[in-house]
Amino acid sequence: xxxxxxxxxxxxxxxxxxxxxxxxxxxxxxxxxxxxxxxxxxxxxxxxxxxxxxxxxxxxxxxxxxxxxxxxxxxxxxxxxxxxxxxxxxxxxxxxxxxxxxxxxxxxxxxxxxxxxxxxx
Amino acid sequence: xxxxxxxxxxxxxxxxxxxxxxxxxxxxxxxxxxxxxxxxxxxxxxxxxxxxxxxxxxxxxxxxxxxxxxxxxxxxxxxxxxxxxxxxxxxxxxxxxxxxxxxxxxxxxxxxxxxxxxxxxxxxxxxxxxxxxxxxxxxxxxxxxxxxxxxxxxxxxxxxxxxxxxxxxxxxxxxxxxxxxxxxxxxxxxxxxxxxxxxxxxxxxxxxxxxxxxxxxxxxxxxxxxxxxxxxxxxxxxxxxxxxxxxxxxxxxxxxxxxxxxxxxxxxxxxxxxxxxxxxxxxxxxxxxxxxxxxxxxxxxxxxxxxxxxxxxxxxxxxxxxxxxxxxxxx
Numbered sequence: 001x002x003x004x005x006x007x008x009x010x011x012x013x014x015x016x017x018x019x020x021x022x023x024x025x026x027x028x029x030x031x032x033x034x035x036x037x038x039x040x041x042x043x044x045x046x047x048x049x050x051x052x053x054x055x056x057x058x059x060x061x062x063x064x065x066x067x068x069x070x071x072x073x074x075x076x077x078x079x080x081x082x083x084x085x086x087x088x089x090x091x092x093x094x095x096x097x098x099x100x101x102x103x104x105x106x107x108x109x110x111x112x113x114x115x116x117x118x119x120x121x
Numbered sequence: 122x123x124x125x126x127x128x129x130x131x132x133x134x135x136x137x138x139x140x141x142x143x144x145x146x147x148x149x150x151x152x153x154x155x156x157x158x159x160x161x162x163x164x165x166x167x168x169x170x171x172x173x174x175x176x177x178x179x180x181x182x183x184x185x186x187x188x189x190x191x192x193x194x195x196x197x198x199x200x201x202x203x204x205x206x207x208x209x210x211x212x213x214x215x216x217x218x219x220x221x222x223x224x225x226x227x228x229x230x231x232x233x234x235x236x237x238x239x240x241x242x243x244x245x246x247x248x249x250x251x252x253x254x255x256x257x258x259x260x261x262x263x264x265x266x267x268x269x270x271x272x273x274x275x276x277x278x279x280x281x282x283x284x285x286x287x288x289x290x291x292x293x294x295x296x297x298x299x300x301x302x303x304x305x306x307x308x309x310x311x312x313x314x315x316x317x318x319x320x321x322x323x324x325x326x327x328x329x330x331x332x333x334x335x336x337x338x339x340x341x342x343x344x345x346x347x348x349x350x351x352x353x354x355x356x357x358x359x360x361x362x363x364x365x366x367x368x369x370x371x372x373x374x375x376x377x378x379x380x381x382x383x384x385x386x387x388x389x390x391x392x393x394x395x396x397x398x399x400x401x402x403x404x405x406x407x408x409x410x411x412x413x414x415x416x417x418x419x420x421x422x423x424x425x426x427x428x429x430x431x432x433x434x435x436x437x438x439x440x441x442x443x444x445x446x447x448x449x450x451x452x
Contacts, residue, residue, distance in 0.1 A: 035429050042435060075296055082301040089306055089448050098299050099449065102441040109435040116361045116406075117446040118368045 007047060011040040045108045053104035060097040126176070129220045130161055137172070137213060137226065138165030145169060155179040155188075156344070160229060171231075172212060176224030188344040191215075191225045193272035197343050198227070200269045201319075206262040209330075209339045230339040232330040236365040239331050240374035248336045253376020255337045256324070256358060257384025263340075264318040264351045264390060274319070276348040279311045282404060286411045293414045299441040303407045306448060312397045315350050322346045324354045325363040326373035352393050355381060356401025361443045362409050362436075371402075396452070403447045410440030 005013075015037045022033045054071050061074035064087075069077070081087045087094055106113050127147060134144040142165035150158040150173075159174040175191060189197070191214070198208040207230075215224040239245055239252075268274050277285075287304050321328075322345030330339035358381070364374035372381045378395055386392050417434025419425040 032428050035432050039428070039432050042432075075298065078298045079296045079301045082298060082305055085305060088309075089302065094302075095445060095449050098302070099442075099445045102299060102438055102445055105438045106442045109438045112366075113439050113442070114364075114366045114368050115439070115446060116368055116443040117450065 008044045011044050015040050042109060045111065049104070049108050053101075053108065056104060057101045060100060064091075064093055064097050124176075124178075124220065124222050126157070126159060126174075126221065130159075130174075133174075133213075133215075133219050133221065133226070134161070134163045136219065138163040138167075138170070141165065155181070170212075171229035173209065173227050173229045174221070174224055175227070176215070176221050178222075181223060187275070187347075189272060189274065189346055191223050191344075193269075193274070194343045194346075195225050196269040196272045197319075197346050201263050201266045201340075204262045204266045206259050206266070207337060207339050208343065209341065230330045232332040232338045234327060234330055234341065236326040236363055236374065239326060239329075240365045240367050240370070244333045245331060245375075248331070248333055249375045250380075251336050252331065253372040253378075253380035254384035254387075256329075256372060256376070257355075257381040257386075257390070258388035259337060259340060260321070260324065260351070260354050261385045261388035261390030263321055263324075263354070266319045268319045268348055272346070274347050276317060277353075278314055278317065278350055279353075279401070279404065280308070282349075282353075282408070283307055283311070286408050289415060290411050293411075293418060295414055295437075297410075297437065297441065299444055300407065300410055300437075302448065303403065303444045307400065307404055307407065310400070310452065312350075312352065312400045315352065315393075315397070316391075317348050318351050320347055320349045320351070320354045322349075322354070323357070325358045325360065326365065326375070327363055329373075350397075350401070351390065352397040352401045355385065355393055356398045356403075357405045359398060359402040360405040360409060362406065362439060399447070399452045403444060403452055406440045406443045406447070410437050410444070413437045413440065 018033050018037050022030050025033055058071040058074060061071070061078055062068050065074055065077055078087070089095060106115065130147050131144045134142050142163050145162035145164040147159060147161040150160050155177060157176050157178045159176070161172055161174060163170045163172060177191060181190060195211050195214045198211050201208050202210065209227040209230050211225060211227050213226040215221045215226070233239055233242075233245070283304065290300060290304070321340060321343065323342055324340065328340065328342045329337050330341060332338040358373050359371045359378070361368055364370065367374035370376055371378055378398065382393060382395065382398070413433050413436045416430050420427070420430035
């Protein structure tokens with residue numbers, strides 16, 4: 001909604017400034033500065049991808065549980081049913097839904113993470 | 122007690138190198154919340170010695186902590202070296218006269234510990250294919266070492282570790298379906314208990330000093346050593362979080378399961394089925410996920426104000442994406 005500048009332009013400006021001062025920092029602070037830049041990246045990606053990811057996760061859980069509800073509510077019930085052993089890795093559709101959710105989340109948290117099962121480097 | 126390490130090191134240099142010995146260089150390498158590592162050198166008539174000082178910078182509670190004392194670490198290093206495992210030789214266990222608190226000094230072994238470099242830098246291309254087998258051989262040597270009684274090591278098995286981490290997860294208040302599924306699945310499909318042996322406890326790419334010529338030159342950081350299932354050490358180095366972008370090379374991002382297990386057997390280790398390694402690897406990913414939650418919580422609770430801690434909380438999803446693929450593969 002707000003432009004001139006947009007939020008991601010503001011975070012980009014901060015990222016660039018941190019990158020600019022990094023060479024002048026000691027090793028520990030240079031490392032923390034890189035972490036700070038990565039955090040800004042997460043915030044921007046979450047802004048862009050988060051709402052759709054949560055809507056998709058909510059829909060997957062609703063189908064799995066056979067009822068409607070908001071994300072937190074469905075997530076809590078799913079956890080409770082897994083804990084009680086009412087659902088497990090054999091439950092049809094469960095692993096596929098969880099995989100789709102975590103792939104959406106890793107795209108926000110660490111888009112370059114090469115997960116278990118990927119081929120070649 | 123606040124300790125001025127830089128002020129105490131010249132005195133330590135004299136103690137180690139004799140009268141007239143001087144401190145040639147001193148640099149803090151890293152610092153966790155409770156442990157500091159310093160690189161320093163002693164110049165004496167006999168020449169220069171490059172050394173490493175490890176010291177505890179926060180009070181140590183043996184009962185509550187999972188870590189061993191530095192004196193126990195010293196005993197462990199001596200014990201595993203007697204079996205041929207490459208731990209950096211112990212030079213000195215500090216006492217009150219050193220004014221450094223709880224600390225020890227080892228030789229400085231040269232090489233690379235940065236996982237990303239070890240898996241991708243061309244300098245390690247020639248030695249890389251040998252590393253998984255070497256890791257297996259070294260683990261067989263460690264596992265064959267009688268645990269030194271003075272180290273007072275704790276014991277842990279698969280279900281015990283699982284229960285301990287599940288309790289931490291419950292306390293965190295987090296609700297993560299993949300972690301929940303992994304806890305329940307691993308409980309139901311736990312590997313049969315095996316005879317327990319001495320373990321390194323944190324044997325992974327990152328704690329290995331790799332030399333481009335010889336391969337594994339030293340195994341570092343013995344503080345999480347304990348008595349447990351040999352497959353725990355074999356599985357921990359296969360956790361995808363320490364493959365540094367090379368999931369196709371399951372052992373540390375540099376090698377294959379078959380080489381790890383062949384080296385283990387060739388060096389006298391009791392054969393371990395791949396399915397046990399994979400079960401411990403999955404538990405390893407789950408443990409790392411819970412540890413990431415704990416590190417976020419140490420920030421949220423105000424115990425650690427660094428910018429790094431909350432960000433580590435966003436690494437939980439890397440363990441979830443790995444766990445879901447392991448579950449899909451039937452582990």
